[in-house]
Amino acid sequence: MGTPRDWATLERLPAPQLRAVQDAALRRFVREELYPFSAHYRRVFDEARVRPESIARIADLQRLPLTTKQDLLRAQSTPQTRYDFVLRPSPDRIRAHWPFLRKLALVLGGARAREALRFQYTPNFLTFTTGRSSEPVGFAYTPFDLQVLQQGIARMFDIAGLDPARDRLVNLFPFAPHLAFWAVTLGGFETGALVVPSGGGKVMGTDGSLRLIERMKPTVLVGTPGFTYHVLRRGNELGTSFADVHTVILGAEKVPPGLKDKLLEALRTGGAAAVRIIGTYGFTEARMAWAECPSADNHSTGYHLHPDLGVFEVIEPKSGAVVPDGEDGELVYTGILGHGTCVLRYRTGDLCVGGLTWKPCSSCGRTLPRIGAELRRVSEQHSLSLTKVKGTLVDLSVMGSVLAAMRDVEEWQVVISKRNDDPLELDQLEVRVAPRAGANADELVKSIRRDLANATEVAPNEVHVLTLHEMLEHLGMESAMKEKRFLDRRPKS
Ligand SMILES: [Zn+2]
Numbered sequence: 001m002g003t004p005r006d007w008a009t010l011e012r013l014p015a016p017q018l019r020a021v022q023d024a025a026l027r028r029f030v031r032e033e034l035y036p037f038s039a040h041y042r043r044v045f046d047e048a049r050v051r052p053e054s055i056a057r058i059a060d061l062q063r064l065p066l067t068t069k070q071d072l073l074r075a076q077s078t079p080q081t082r083y084d085f086v087l088r089p090s091p092d093r094i095r096a097h098w099p100f101l102r103k104l105a106l107v108l109g110g111a112r113a114r115e116a117l118r119f120q121y122t123p124n125f126l127t128f129t130t131g132r133s134s135e136p137v138g139f140a141y142t143p144f145d146l147q148v149l150q151q152g153i154a155r156m157f158d159i160a161g162l163d164p165a166r167d168r169l170v171n172l173f174p175f176a177p178h179l180a181f182w183a184v185t186l187g188g189f190e191t192g193a194l195v196v197p198s199g200g201g202k203v204m205g206t207d208g209s210l211r212l213i214e215r216m217k218p219t220v221l222v223g224t225p226g227f228t229y230h231v232l233r234r235g236n237e238l239g240t241s242f243a244d245v246h247t248v249i250l251g252a253e254k255v256p257p258g259l260k261d262k263l264l265e266a267l268r269t270g271g272a273a274a275v276r277i278i279g280t281y282g283f284t285e286a287r288m289a290w291a292e293c294p295s296a297d298n299h300s301t302g303y304h305l306h307p308d309l310g311v312f313e314v315i316e317p318k319s320g321a322v323v324p325d326g327e328d329g330e331l332v333y334t335g336i337l338g339h340g341t342c343v344l345r346y347r348t349g350d351l352c353v354g355g356l357t358w359k360p361c362s363s364c365g366r367t368l369p370r371i372g373a374e375l376r377r378v379s380e381q382h383s384l385s386l387t388k389v390k391g392t393l394v395d396l397s398v399m400g401s402v403l404a405a406m407r408d409v410e411e412w413q414v415v416i417s418k419r420n421d422d423p424l425e426l427d428q429l430e431v432r433v434a435p436r437a438g439a440n441a442d443e444l445v446k447s448i449r450r451d452l453a454n455a456t457e458v459a460p461n462e463v464h465v466l467t468l469h470e471m472l473e474h475l476g477m478e479s480a481m482k483e484k485r486f487l488d489r490r491p492k493s
Pocket residue numbers: 292293301304361362363364365366
C-alpha cells in the first residue's frame with residue numbers, strides 16, 4: 001500500500017532514479033487514491049477530460065488545473081462539499097479502481113484487512129491553516145498520514161545532522177493544532193530523540209521556557225524566528241546558559257534578514273560555541289516540512305525535498321506555466337503519498353528565488369531535489385501581504401524585511417489606520433520600534449524614514465520609539481499565538 005522509502009538509499013540515489021521513483025509514486029497515487037477517493041479531484045479530472053491512467057510522469061501534471069486556497073475555502077463552506085478534498089474509499093470505488101493484486105490481498109485478508117483499511121483511511125487528527133485574512137482551513141490526517149509526517153520529520157532531523165541518541169531538543173513552537181508544533185513532537189516520537197515542548201509564549205511563557213532550558217540543557221532549540229530570538233534575549237538578561245546548544249532550527253515563519261546574526265550573538269553571550277542555524281519550510285496544505293542542511297557560515301543550500309512523498313513544480317505566477325529548473329517562480333505542491341486531505345498542484349503563493357534544482361547538494365552531497373531558501377509572497381492580488389497604503393500598493397513583507405534587517409532595531413511593529421478612524425480619511429502609517437541597547441534613537445528614526453521610503457515609496461507618518469517592554473506588549477509576545485508584526489486597523493469598508 002505504499003510506505004515511505006528506505007531513507008539511506010533514497011537520499012543518495014542518482015537524480016534519474018529519483019525521478020523514476022517520483023513518477024511511479026505519482027501514477028499509483030492518482031490511479032488508486034486520488035481519482036477514486038477524492039470527490040473534488042474526480043470532478044477536476046473529468047472536467048479537464050484527463051483520464052487518471054494518462055498521468056504517467058510529473059510533466060503530465062501540467063495538463064491539470066492548479067488548486068488554490070479559494071478552492072479549499074469554497075469546499076469547506078457547504079456541508080455537501082466539506083469533505084471533497086478528503087480521500088473516502090468505498091467498496092464500489094475500490095472494485096472499480098484498484099489493481100487486481102491489491103483487491104486480492106483485501107479479499108484474502110478478510111475482516112482483518114478490512115479493519116486495517118478502515119483504520120488507515122479514517123482521519124484521527126487535524127491541523128489548521130493560520131491565514132490572516134481568511135477562515136482557517138482544516139487538514140485531516142489518518143494514522144497513515146501521521147506515519148508519513150513522522151518519517152518526513154525524522155529525515156529532517158537527519159538532514160539537520162542531529163543524533164537522536166545524544167541530542168536534547170526544546171520545542172518552542174506554540175502549542176496549537178498547527179503543523180510546526182506537532183511535526184517536531186512527532187519527529188521525537190519517531191526517532192527516539194528527547195523532545196520537550198514548552199508550548200511557546202502563550203503556554204509556559206518566556207521565563208517558563210527558560211526554566212525548561214536551564215533544567216534540560218538542550219543541544220537543540222526549535223521554534224519560530226521571533227519567539228526563539230526573544231527567548232535568547234531574555235535568557236541573556238537572566239544569565240541563562242546556552243553552552244550546550246549546537247543547533248537552532250527555525251520554522252513556521254520566514255527568517256528575517258539579519259536575524260541569524262542576532263541569534264548567534266545572543267547564543268554566544270549565553271556561552272554557546274559554534275552554532276548551526278537551520279531554516280525549514282513547511283505548510284499545512286502539504287502536511288510536511290523540509291529543511292536546510294548545515295553548511296559553512298550558515299550559508300543556505302536550499303530546502304532538501306522528499307521526492308517519494310511529494311512534488312514541487314515552479315510556475316510563472318501570472319500564466320501558471322511551469323518554468324525550467326533553476327528559475328524563479330511560485331511553488332506549487334502535490335502530495336504523492338497520503339490519505340486524509342490531499343491536494344494536487346496546490347498554489348502556495350510563495351515565490352522561490354532560484355526555483356528547483358536537481359544538482360547534488362554542495363554541502364552534504366545528498367542527491368535529493370532542493371528548492372531555493374529565499375522565499376517571498378507572490379506579488380499578486382491574492383497575496384495577503386500586499387495592501388494599498390496612501391494609494392500606493394505596498395508589500396508589507398518588504399517593509400518587514402527593511403525593519404528587521406536594521407541592526408539598531410531590536411523589535412518592530414507596523415500599524416496602518418485611518419486618521420480619526422474615519423473610513424473616508426487618509427491612511428496613516430505608524431512604525432513602532434524598540435531600539436537596540438546603546439543605539440541613538442534620533443538617528444534610528446531618520447534611517448527608518450529614509451530606508452522605508454526608498455524600499456516601498458511610502459514614508460511613515462510617524463515613527464514611535466518605545467521601550468522593549470512596551471514593544472513586547474504590543475507584539476503580544478507572551479499572549480498571542482504569533483507576534484503581531486502588522487496591524488491593519490482601518491475600518492473594513
Ligand atoms: Zn545538503
